[in-house]
Every structure is written in C-alpha cells, then in structure tokens.
Amino acid sequence: MGTVADPEGVMPVDYVPIKPGAGPLTAAESALQEVLVHTRHERQLAVRHWLLAAAQDMKEACKEWAVAGIALLRCGGIFSAIRVPAEVVHAAVGTEELHQVNAYLSAPLMGGPVFIDVASRRYYVLVPASAAHQDVWKSRLVPEADCLGSGCFLGVPSPDATAPSDARSYWCVPMDSPDELCVPQAVTQLVMTGRYQRAAAEREAGE
Numbered sequence: 125m126g127t128v129a130d131p132e133g134v135m136p137v138d139y140v141p142i143k144p145g146a147g148p149l150t151a152a153e154s155a156l157q158e159v160l161v162h163t164r165h166e167r168q169l170a171v172r173h174w175l176l177a178a179a180q181d182m183k184e185a186c187k188e189w190a191v192a193g194i195a196l197l198r199c200g201g202i203f204s205a206i207r208v209p210a211e212v213v214h215a216a217v218g219t220e221e222l223h224q225v226n227a228y229l230s231a232p233l234m235g236g237p238v239f240i241d242v243a244s245r246r247y248y249v250l251v252p253a254s255a256a257h258q259d260v261w262k263s264r265l266v267p268e269a270d271c272l273g274s275g276c277f278l279g280v281p282s283p284d285a286t287a288p289s290d291a292r293s294y295w296c297v298p299m300d301s302p303d304e305l306c307v308p309q310a311v312t313q314l315v316m317t318g319r320y321q322r323a324a325a326e327r328e329a330g331e
Contacts, residue, residue, distance in 0.1 A: 167300065167301055168283055168284065170301065170302050171283050171298075171299045171300075171301065171302055172283045173302075174202070174299075174302035174303065175195075175197060175280060175283065175299075177201070177202055178197040178198045178199070178201050178202050178203065178280075179195060179196070179197055179198070180196075180198065185197065189281075189282040190282075193281060193282055193285055193291045193292065193293075194279040194280065194281055194282075194291075194292060194293060195279070195280055195282070196277050196278070196279055196280075197277065197278055197279075197280045198276075198277055198278075199253075199256070199272045199273055199274065199275075199276040199277065199278055200253055200256060200272075200273040200274030200275065200276065201253060201274075202253060202303070203250045203251065203252065203253055203305060204250075204251050204252065204253050204254075204255045204256040204271055204272060204273045205248045205249065205250055205251070205271070205272045205276075205278050206248070206249045206251055206255070206261075206269055206270070206271050206272075206306075206308070206311045207246050207247070207248055207269060207270045207271075207272060208246065208247045208248075208249065208268070208269045208311070208314070208315055208318075209245065209246055209247075209268055209269075210240065210245040210246060210247060211245070211318075211322065212268055212269070212315055212318035212319060212322065213225065213229070213247050213314070213318055214318075215317075215318040215319070215321040215322035215325070216228075216314050216315075216317040216318030216321060217229075217318075218321065222288060222296075225296065226296045226297060229247075229296055229297050229314075230297050232310050232313065232314055233249060233297065233306040233307065233310050233311065233314065234306060234307050234310060235297065235300065235304070236249065236250060236251070236297065236299075236304060236305050236306030236307070237249075237250045237295060237297055237298060237299035237300075237304070237305065237306070238250070238295070238296045238297040238306070239280070239281050239285075239293050239294060239295045239296060240293060240294065240296055241279070241292060241293045242288075242291075242292055242293060242294075243292050243293075247296070248278065248280075249306050249311050250299070250305050250306060251271070251305050251306050251307070251308045251311060252305050252308070253273065255271055255273075255308040256271045256272070256273025256274065257273070258271075258308060260308075260312060261273075261308075266312055266315050266316070267319065268315065268319065269311070269315045271308075279292075279293065281293045281294050281295060283295070283298065283299065286298045
C-alpha cells in the first residue's frame with residue numbers, strides 16, 4: 125500500500141495499486157473508491173450551493189442551469205469576475221490549443237476558477253469580491269480587462285460544465301471547493317504578459 129494525492133487535490137489518501145486483469149476489487153479497494161467518489165460529489169455539491177448564494181432566486185438559477193447551462197449570478201457579493209479577451213489570454217500562453225491554455229491557467233492563477241464564454245471569446249476569472257474595489261481595477265489601469273463587481277450580473281456555467289461542447293460556456297479551471305478564488309494580482313500579471321506578447325508579435329510581423 126502506498127500514498128497518493130487525491131485526484132481532486134483534497135488530501136493524501138492510501139491506495140492499493142490496481143493492475144489490469146488483476147481480478148475483482150477487494151473490499152478495501154471498493155471502499156476506497158466509494159470514499160473518493162463521495163468526496164468528489166460532496167465538493168461539487170458544496171461548490172454548487174456556494175455559487176447559488178449569488179443568485180437572486182436559487183430555484184430559478186437551478187432551472188437556468190438545467191435548461192440553458194448558464195445561470196445569471198450577481199457579482200460583488202461572494203465573488204467578482206475579471207473579464208479578459210481570449211486573444212490576450214492566448215497571447216500570454218503562446219497558443220490557442222485548449223488543453224495547453226487550460227493547463228497554463230491552472231498554474232499562474234493558483235488553481236482558481238476560470239470559465240470561457242465561447243460565443244464572445246472572453247475568459248472570466250473569479251476573484252474575491254474585494255478585487256473590484258482595488259485601485260488598479262477601479263481606475264482601469266489594466267487595459268483590455270474589466271473587473272465586474274457590485275451592480276453587475278454574470279452568466280455563469282453549471283459547475284459540471286467542464287469540457288468544450290455545444291454549450292455557450294464551460295469551466296476551463298473548475299472551482300475545486302467553495303470560496304477558492306483566483307489571486308487578482310496573478311490575473312493582472314496574466315493580462316500584462318498577454319498584451320506584451322501580442323504587441324511583440326505585431327512588431328515582428330510588421331518588420
């Protein structure tokens with residue numbers, strides 16, 4: 125028996141390596157799988173309930189998620205959202221390949237939640253509600269990005285929308301647990317890096 129991090133990143137757990145063709149699971153192995161599934165499911169429910177706290181009508185928001193895949197949630201209460209054009213994000217990453225972009229976003233934003241609106245080609249990074257009151261965002265010192273705070277409503281995808289599909293938007297970096305948000309300074313750095321890289325590419329193209 126060894127130790128491995130929970131695939132969802134909660135805590136180390138003991139595990140028994142299982143090889144293909146090794147036969148049916150033992151009682152201990154089955155119990156461990158059930159615990160992991162329960163843990164993941166409970167965290168997803170916790171995230172769902174936390175996001176619903178930003179809805180004007182929780183039942184209506186649940187219906188919107190079920191029917192349209194997007195619910196209208198209020199910014200400035202439990203979270204704010206920084207809106208960044210896809211071209212800026214892709215320039216920062218150096219590619220438009222979705223898997224690479226998603227992996228990059230997980231690291232600099234410290235694993236906080238990010239979703240993309242495919243139709244508008246904009247990424248939305250969830251940050252603490254206080255971010256909207258920071259001078260850098262109040263004074264719009266970060267070109268091409270906006271911080272949506274009090275008075276703004278945002279169409280947020282269902283927590284289980286975590287892959288590209290026919291849906292209008294999905295989570296590139298899903299929220300792993302309630303109140304786990306991105307660091308605003310990291311988002312600022314991402315935007316500035318993207319703008320620099322894009323400007324450099326335009327200069328090279330013009331030479």
